[in-house]
Amino acid sequence: MRDLIRLAFQAVAGHKLRSLLSMLGIAIGIASVILLTSIGEGTRRYILGQFAQFGTNILSVVPGKAETVGLPGVLGGTTHKLTLDDALALQRLAGVEEIVANAYGTARVEANGRGRSVYVYGVTPNIPAAWRFRVRQGGFWPAGDPRRGTQLAVLGPKLKQELFGEENALGRFVRIGGSRFRVSGIMESKGQFIGIDIDDTAYIPVANALRLFNLPEITEIHVIYAHAGLADGVEREVRRVLTARHNGKEDFTVTTQKAMLDVFGNVMNVITLAVGAIAGISLLVGAIGILTMMWIAVGERTEEIGLVRAIGATRRQVQVLFLTEAAVLATLGGAFGVLGGMGLAALLRFAIPGLPIHTPMTFAVLAVAISTATGLLAGVLPARRAAALDPIEALRTE
Amino acid sequence: MIRLEKICRTYQLGGQPVHALVDVDEHVPAGEHVAIMGPSGSGKSTLLYTLGCLDRPDSGSYWLAGREVARLSDEELTDVRRHHIGFVFQSFHLVPRLTAAENVELPMVFAGLPRAERRERVEAALASVDLSDRLDHRPDQLSGGERQRVALARATVMQPRLLLADEPTGNLDTSSGRQILDLLDHLNDAGTTLVVVTHDPSVARRAGRVIVLVDGHVVRRLPGGEVMGAADLFAP
Incomplete structure (x- = not known):
C-alpha cells in the first residue's frame, strides 16, 4: 500500500x-x-x-404572556402587575438561592458638573451574588425590604470614570433623573454583554427606580436556583405560585436560560x-x-x-x-x-x-x-x- | 516449456471476423530460442500475446511449464505473467515519470516483494544491462538503446523462465540493436526460453528455430541459420 x-x-x-x-x-x-x-x-x-458569565442556573419572569418575543402587556392586557410582592413570594420557594427584582430605564446621571445618559438599573442589592458581579470599592445598600427605597447608588466603572475621573467617588452625590443619590460602591469592570456596555451604568434600589421611571410594575424577576437539576421543579413552582397570586391567570412569561440557549x-x-x-x-x-x-x-x-x-x-x-x-x-x-x-x-x-x-x-x-x-x-x-x-x-x- | 495444441483465435475487426490463429500446434522445449516471422497481420503478435498469457485462445490447449493455462481466470493469468514471463516491446513502454530504477522495480511492487530485496534486485538487474550509472535517470534522459536495456532489466528482474520480445530492435539503430540482441542471447545461454517476434531476418538468424506465420497458419519451420531474405520466406 x-x-x-x-x-x-x-x-x-x-x-x-x-x-x-x-x-x-x-x-x-x-x-x-x-x-x-x-x-x-x-x-x-x-x-x-x-451567558455563562451570569451563571446558567437562572430563569427570568417578565410580565405579560408571550410565547416568544412580543410586546408584553400590550397584547391581551395584563390584569395583574408583576410586583415586588411577587418577587418576595418566589424568594421562599425551595431550591431558590437568590431573587433579583429589576426595573430599568435610561436616565441622565450628573455629578461633578458633568452628565451622561446611561442605563439605570433598579435592582435588589444581591446582584453581586446573583449575577456574579464583583464590587471593586464600597458595596451595595443593605438588604432589607425592597419595597422601601434608599438614596444610594452603585456606579459602573466606566460611568464613574466619566463623571469623577481618578477622584474618589465613594460618598459623593450624583443626580439620577433629578434625584440625589449617594455613591455607595463602584463595580468591577465586566465588559460588554451582547453589545451593551454594562460598565457604563448605575444601579439604584428597585423601589427608587419604579418611582423614578414612573413604572407601574417591575420589568423582570430573576430566579437563581442552586443547580441545574432543580430547573424543572423551580420553573413549575414559580408558575404555580405566581398563577395563584394572579387569580389563576398565567399573565407572565417564564424563560429559563436553558430555553434561551x-x-x-x-x-x-x-x-x-x-x-x-x-x-x-x-x-x-x-x-x-x-x-x-x-x-x-x-x-x-x-x-x-x-x-x-x-x-x-x-x-x-x-x-x-x-x-x-x-x-x-x-x-x-x-x-x-x-x-x-x-x-x-x-x-x-x-x-x-x-x-x-x-x-x-x-x-x-x-x-x-x-x-x-x-x-x-x-x-x-x-x-x-x-x-x-x-x-x-x-x-x-x- | 511450451506446448500449443490446435490454438484458434478469431476476433472481430470492423464487423469482419479475422482469423488471427488457425489450428496452431507448436512445441518449444525449455531453453530454446525461437523467432516468429510473418507479414503484417499474419497473427504473430496474437501468437506472442497468447504465449504471454495476455490473450486467451478461443479453442485449443496451451501448456506452460506443464500447466494448462488456456482456461485460467484473469487473476490466475496475471499471476503466471508475474512469475514466469518477461516482456520486451518495440516501443519500450517505460513509465515516463519514473526513474530507470523505479521502472525496473515495478513488477516487484505488484508482486509484493519486500523493499530491501527489491532494491538489491534492481541494482543487480541494471548492472546486468550495464546501466548502473543510470539508476536515477528518467526515460527522457536516456537514449533509445538505454531505454530498451532498462526495459530488458525490468523484464528479467522477476527471473522469468520465458522471455517474450516483440520487435525488440524495431526502434533502435543497428549498434544499439546488436547490444540488445547480445543481451538476449546471453539470457538464452543462461537457460531462459526466448521467443522473439521480428520482421528482420538478421534478428531471426540468431534464433535456433524460426516459425513463419501467414494468415494465422504456421507455413514453415526452419533453423535460424537458413533464413535469407524476408520475401522468399513468406511466399506460399
Whole structure:
C-alpha cells in the first residue's frame, strides 16, 4: 500500500499544474467551509461565554404572556402587575438561592458638573451574588425590604470614570433623573454583554427606580436556583405560585436560560445546516473536477495500464492505483483548503479584532478526512475504466 | 516449456471476423530460442500475446511449464505473467515519470516483494544491462538503446523462465540493436526460453528455430541459420 501511495504521489507530481487545478475545486470548497465554521463556532462560543458569565442556573419572569418575543402587556392586557410582592413570594420557594427584582430605564446621571445618559438599573442589592458581579470599592445598600427605597447608588466603572475621573467617588452625590443619590460602591469592570456596555451604568434600589421611571410594575424577576437539576421543579413552582397570586391567570412569561440557549442552539443548527449544504455542493463540484481529471488521465495512460497489466498487475491493483491517485489529489486539495481557510480566518481576526473566530482542530481533521473520502468516490468510475481495459488493446495504443 | 495444441483465435475487426490463429500446434522445449516471422497481420503478435498469457485462445490447449493455462481466470493469468514471463516491446513502454530504477522495480511492487530485496534486485538487474550509472535517470534522459536495456532489466528482474520480445530492435539503430540482441542471447545461454517476434531476418538468424506465420497458419519451420531474405520466406 505504501508503494501504491508513492506511485500515486509520483503520478500527481508528474502533472503539477494540472493536479493543482483539479485540486482547486476541493480546496476552495474546504477553505470556505473551514472559514464559515470558524466564524460559526467562534460566535457560538462567544454567545455561550456571554451567558455563562451570569451563571446558567437562572430563569427570568417578565410580565405579560408571550410565547416568544412580543410586546408584553400590550397584547391581551395584563390584569395583574408583576410586583415586588411577587418577587418576595418566589424568594421562599425551595431550591431558590437568590431573587433579583429589576426595573430599568435610561436616565441622565450628573455629578461633578458633568452628565451622561446611561442605563439605570433598579435592582435588589444581591446582584453581586446573583449575577456574579464583583464590587471593586464600597458595596451595595443593605438588604432589607425592597419595597422601601434608599438614596444610594452603585456606579459602573466606566460611568464613574466619566463623571469623577481618578477622584474618589465613594460618598459623593450624583443626580439620577433629578434625584440625589449617594455613591455607595463602584463595580468591577465586566465588559460588554451582547453589545451593551454594562460598565457604563448605575444601579439604584428597585423601589427608587419604579418611582423614578414612573413604572407601574417591575420589568423582570430573576430566579437563581442552586443547580441545574432543580430547573424543572423551580420553573413549575414559580408558575404555580405566581398563577395563584394572579387569580389563576398565567399573565407572565417564564424563560429559563436553558430555553434561551435552546433558541440560540436552533439558530446555530440552521447555520450549521447551511454550511453543511455549502460543503456538500463544493465537495460535489470538487469531486467532479477530480473525476474529470482522472478520467482524462486514464485515457492518456492507456499504454501504461497495458504495460503494468503485462508485467503482473492485477485488475484490482490497477483499480487501487487510480483510486489512490484520486484520494491523494483530494486529500492534498483538502489539506490546502484547510490551510487556506485557517489562513483566511487568521487574516480576518487580524483585520477585525472583535470578530469571534475559532477553528476547532477536529473540524480541520474531519475536513481532510472527508476530502479523502470524496476523492475515493470520485475515483471509482475512472479506476473501474482503467481496470476494465484490455491489456492488448492498451499496449497497441501508441 | 511450451506446448500449443490446435490454438484458434478469431476476433472481430470492423464487423469482419479475422482469423488471427488457425489450428496452431507448436512445441518449444525449455531453453530454446525461437523467432516468429510473418507479414503484417499474419497473427504473430496474437501468437506472442497468447504465449504471454495476455490473450486467451478461443479453442485449443496451451501448456506452460506443464500447466494448462488456456482456461485460467484473469487473476490466475496475471499471476503466471508475474512469475514466469518477461516482456520486451518495440516501443519500450517505460513509465515516463519514473526513474530507470523505479521502472525496473515495478513488477516487484505488484508482486509484493519486500523493499530491501527489491532494491538489491534492481541494482543487480541494471548492472546486468550495464546501466548502473543510470539508476536515477528518467526515460527522457536516456537514449533509445538505454531505454530498451532498462526495459530488458525490468523484464528479467522477476527471473522469468520465458522471455517474450516483440520487435525488440524495431526502434533502435543497428549498434544499439546488436547490444540488445547480445543481451538476449546471453539470457538464452543462461537457460531462459526466448521467443522473439521480428520482421528482420538478421534478428531471426540468431534464433535456433524460426516459425513463419501467414494468415494465422504456421507455413514453415526452419533453423535460424537458413533464413535469407524476408520475401522468399513468406511466399506460399
